[in-house]
Amino acid sequence: MSELIKMKDVTKVYPLGETEVHALRGIDISIKKGEFISIIGPSGSGKSTLMHIIGCLDVATAGSYFLQGKDVNKMDGNQLADIRKEFIGFIFQDFYLLPDVPAWYNVSLPMIYDRIPPKERKEKAISILKSVGLGDRVNHLPNQLSGGERQRVAIARALANEPEIIIADEPTGNLDSVRGEEILEILSDLHKKGKTIIIVSHEKYVAEKGNRKIHLKDGRVEKKA
Amino acid sequence: MFSGFLLEILRSSVESIKANKLRSFLTTLGIVIGVMTVIGVMSVISGFKQYMATSFSQLGANVLYVSKYPWVMGPMSREEWKKIHQRDNIGLRETEALEEYGASFKYVSPSILRNMKMERGDKEAEEVKIEGASEDFSRIINQDVSLGRFLSKDDINYKRHVCVLGQDVVEALFPEENPIGKKVKIQGRQFNVIGILEERGEMMGQSMDNTAMIPYTTMTAFTGKRSTINIAVYAEEGEETEEEIRWILRGVRDLKPGEEDDFSINSSEALISQFNQLTSTFLMISIAIAAISLVVGGIGIMNIMLVSVSERTREIGVRKAIGAKSSEILGQFLMESVVICLVGGFLGILLGASITKLISLNGNIPFHIPIWSIFLGFGFCFSIGVFFGYYPARKASKLSPVEALRYE
Numbered sequence: 001m002s003e004l005i006k007m008k009d010v011t012k013v014y015p016l017g018e019t020e021v022h023a024l025r026g027i028d029i030s031i032k033k034g035e036f037i038s039i040i041g042p043s044g045s046g047k048s049t050l051m052h053i054i055g056c057l058d059v060a061t062a063g064s065y066f067l068q069g070k071d072v073n074k075m076d077g078n079q080l081a082d083i084r085k086e087f088i089g090f091i092f093q094d095f096y097l098l099p100d101v102p103a104w105y106n107v108s109l110p111m112i113y114d115r116i117p118p119k120e121r122k123e124k125a126i127s128i129l130k131s132v133g134l135g136d137r138v139n140h141l142p143n144q145l146s147g148g149e150r151q152r153v154a155i156a157r158a159l160a161n162e163p164e165i166i167i168a169d170e171p172t173g174n175l176d177s178v179r180g181e182e183i184l185e186i187l188s189d190l191h192k193k194g195k196t197i198i199i200v201s202h203e204k205y206v207a208e209k210g211n212r213k214i215h216l217k218d219g220r221v222e223k224k225a
Numbered sequence: 226m227f228s229g230f231l232l233e234i235l236r237s238s239v240e241s242i243k244a245n246k247l248r249s250f251l252t253t254l255g256i257v258i259g260v261m262t263v264i265g266v267m268s269v270i271s272g273f274k275q276y277m278a279t280s281f282s283q284l285g286a287n288v289l290y291v292s293k294y295p296w297v298m299g300p301m302s303r304e305e306w307k308k309i310h311q312r313d314n315i316g317l318r319e320t321e322a323l324e325e326y327g328a329s330f331k332y333v334s335p336s337i338l339r340n341m342k343m344e345r346g347d348k349e350a351e352e353v354k355i356e357g358a359s360e361d362f363s364r365i366i367n368q369d370v371s372l373g374r375f376l377s378k379d380d381i382n383y384k385r386h387v388c389v390l391g392q393d394v395v396e397a398l399f400p401e402e403n404p405i406g407k408k409v410k411i412q413g414r415q416f417n418v419i420g421i422l423e424e425r426g427e428m429m430g431q432s433m434d435n436t437a438m439i440p441y442t443t444m445t446a447f448t449g450k451r452s453t454i455n456i457a458v459y460a461e462e463g464e465e466t467e468e469e470i471r472w473i474l475r476g477v478r479d480l481k482p483g484e485e486d487d488f489s490i491n492s493s494e495a496l497i498s499q500f501n502q503l504t505s506t507f508l509m510i511s512i513a514i515a516a517i518s519l520v521v522g523g524i525g526i527m528n529i530m531l532v533s534v535s536e537r538t539r540e541i542g543v544r545k546a547i548g549a550k551s552s553e554i555l556g557q558f559l560m561e562s563v564v565i566c567l568v569g570g571f572l573g574i575l576l577g578a579s580i581t582k583l584i585s586l587n588g589n590i591p592f593h594i595p596i597w598s599i600f601l602g603f604g605f606c607f608s609i610g611v612f613f614g615y616y617p618a619r620k621a622s623k624l625s626p627v628e629a630l631r632y633e
Binding site: 052055057058077081082084086089090092096098100101109110112113114115118157160161 | 241
């Protein structure tokens with residue numbers, strides 16, 4: 001399988017008043033297309049920062065990052081936005097759905113920025129919602145849905161633009177273990193369908209789902225399993 | 226495809242405004258008031274202008290009025306006012322001189338106006354505008370008779386008690402008969418009706434037909450021979466005529482070279498120009514007030530947009546995470562502020578128009594809303610939306626996605 005993500009000596013430094021915080025201190029990782037990766041580590045280990053950089057929400061202070069052979073460090077804001085739009089789907093711990101619009105609209109949101117016509121957008125959003133088992137919830141507002149359902153809406157949204165990579169940041173963090181299992185099941189299914197999945201979590205049972213684990217500690221990769 | 230995107234951000238702007246109805250309304254109040262003022266003032270002024278134009282045309286185009294007092298007076302001191310007040314009255318002597326020596330003008334008539342009651346049996350017409358005039362007056366003010374005849378030279382010379390009635394007086398005193406040849410009473414004196422004036426219609430809720438005309442020589446029986454009168458002159462030659470009138474008047478009033486004129490030559494044009502000056506000042510003041518209220522409204526918009534941006538920081542983060550470009554976030558928030566402003570503009574136009582309509586109905590003033598003022602109103606609102614919405618929208622677009630997502 002081809003190299004999808006290749007990072008070399010990536011560091012991230014945040015200014016914090018007079019001092020600096022070294023969130024990442026030289027990360028070397030490579031991820032192949034179709035892998036299911038768990039990034040684990042205690043809080044403060046830099047896993048969120050790493051996730052942001054992989055997901056092109058943030059850029060490294062130093063080091064190199066190639067995504068499908070493209071040098072991400074050389075990209076401007078618009079190019080990063082395009083990468084996020086086309087290659088990456090995010091799933092967040094707190095779902096981050098827009099509260100005032102129905103489920104289908106939340107799912108269709110990424111397609112707006114991809115300039116998909118309204119009718120097609122809605123049809124596709126509904127069909128994705130069906131695929132995550134929410135065919136009867138398309139017109140519900142987020143606050144009319146349970147936590148598990150909300151997270152499934154968020155997954156549907158992440159899938160809207162058919163991205164190569166799904167990045168999930170503590171996707172089960174706000175769910176009980178049963179609902180959490182359901183979410184992980186969906187992610188496993190997506191992996192089986194060929195998506196590259198990256199889960200960030202500090203929970204062991206979540207991390208076990210991945211077929212490769214990346215342990216972070218103090219901004220460094222501790223070991224690869 | 227791009228217009229689809231515009232439509233989408235328009236839709237989401239409307240949604241977000243609807244989600245905060247009260248707040249959006251309060252925000253846009255400044256804009257509403259500003260636009261309402263503009264529309265209201267424009268309508269009133271354009272209505273008045275129209276009214277004045279028709280109203281002055283009743284005085285007759287190309288008609289000069291010789292009077293003791295000027296019609297158009299700027300601010301003046303007590304002494305100046307006293308000087309005008311102490312002028313000799315204008316009287317029949319001046320009228321005769323103008324008739325005799327005038328070369329560039331044909332028609333001269335005294336114009337002695339009094340409001341008096343007219344009676345016939347048990348019927349009355351109150352506050353009739355009775356004009357003491359000569360046989361030329363009909364041509365000067367361009368109003369003919371529709372029935373019978375106008376005053377004649379003999380009526381004047383022999384001080385006949387004859388009158389020509391306006392349409393309203395006819396209706397009040399002769400509801401079902403032909404008035405020609407019948408008698409009416411003006412302050413106890415009997416007058417023969419010889420003609421009926423052409424109808425002039427209504428102006429600003431006031432009928433222009435509540436009039437009657439009698440020989441000026443008869444009118445002096447009511448007013449006394451010494452009181453000052455106006456003399457109407459039909460001046461086809463304009464300035465030349467005015468100059469001629471001046472020299473005739475100076476001659477008859479024994480003014481020495483170097484002495485000031487002790488009379489005034491008035492015209493409806495001077496009144497119109499005075500009026501226009503007045504309205505343009507009024508317009509300027511109103512526009513200034515409207516501009517201030519629009520700027521205040523704009524600041525309100527900016528304020529609420531800043532609040533909205535900070536409230537929706539998380540949403541901005543999400544939108545960026547799923548691929549929104551900075552320019553698209555900018556467009557979204559700019560659209561929102563423009564939509565709020567346009568809604569305000571729409572409400573303002575509606576309110577302004579309603580108020581205008583209301584005044585118009587109660588006062589019978591023919592106010593109308595100029596179409597261009599509506600476009601002006603919307604144009605202003607659009608500009609304010611863009612101008613005051615830009616900074617908050619830019620702030621939103623510049624947010625880093627990571628920080629926006631972390632925002633609590």
